[in-house]
Amino acid sequence: MEMHKDIESIMFTKQEIDMMVHNMAFKINEEFEGEELIAICVLKGSIMFSADLIRCLAMNVKIDFMQASSYGSGTESSGVINIKKDIDSDVSGKNVLIIEDIVDSGRTLSLLKEEMKSRGAKNVKIAALLSKPARRVVDVEVEYIGSEIPDEFVVGYGLDMDEKYRQMDYIGILKPEVYM
Numbered sequence: 344m345e346m347h348k349d350i351e352s353i354m355f356t357k358q359e360i361d362m363m364v365h366n367m368a369f370k371i372n373e374e375f376e377g378e379e380l381i382a383i384c385v386l387k388g389s390i391m392f393s394a395d396l397i398r399c400l401a402m403n404v405k406i407d408f409m410q411a412s413s414y415g416s417g418t419e420s421s422g423v424i425n426i427k428k429d430i431d432s433d434v435s436g437k438n439v440l441i442i443e444d445i446v447d448s449g450r451t452l453s454l455l456k457e458e459m460k461s462r463g464a465k466n467v468k469i470a471a472l473l474s475k476p477a478r479r480v481v482d483v484e485v486e487y488i489g490s491e492i493p494d495e496f497v498v499g500y501g502l503d504m505d506e507k508y509r510q511m512d513y514i515g516i517l518k519p520e521v522y523m
């Protein structure tokens with residue numbers, strides 16, 4: 344495989360990512376069989392993952408987009424959500440699947456989940472391709488995880504560093520000299 348010059352090593356190949364996505368879709372299809380789902384792609388990192396995961400879903404799916412960040416206030420574990428782009432859908436009484444690239448502190452997803460519940464969603468689940476348990480600050484339940492990873496900064500398959508590397512079809516660890 345042709346590797347980008349800034350990448351130290353590959354963590355997941357395209358084939359490994361495919362496998363993770365299919366396994367997650369299998370579980371989601373089982374759980375929501377015969378139901379309707381609103382898939383919320385969290386921009387921008389989840390675009391590749393969302394596109395691949397949604398193509399494997401068997402139920403009726405509506406697709407929507409959201410871009411949000413968390414305002415953490417230092418020592419406090421509760422933040423305020425800053426919604427840069429909101430969904431168009433009304434989620435009240437609906438099944439919602441939030442699709443995210445990676446869970447780090449857990450702040451963003453915890454706030455997004457609460458936000459969807461406060462809008463009256465019947466059921467809110469999260470699918471995250473990757474999770475860094477060592478970095479968790481806020482306890483948020485992530486129902487579907489592709490893989491847990493160590494505390495390394497990874498890029499590719501939607502994941503960026505300063506908006507770069509998103510288009511790589513594998514996930515790799517950046518060379519430290521690139522961000523130091």
Ligand code: IMP
Pocket residue numbers: 388413443444445446447448449450451452495496497498502503504
């Ligand atoms: P959290 O609110 O701290 O969980 O933030 C998660 C967000 O941080 C993700 O949606 C990513 O945008 C970003 N992030 C965390 N770790 C990485 C990484 O290793 N590579 C690229 N982006 C990351």
Ligand code: MG
Pocket residue numbers: 388503
């Ligand atoms: Mg990002």
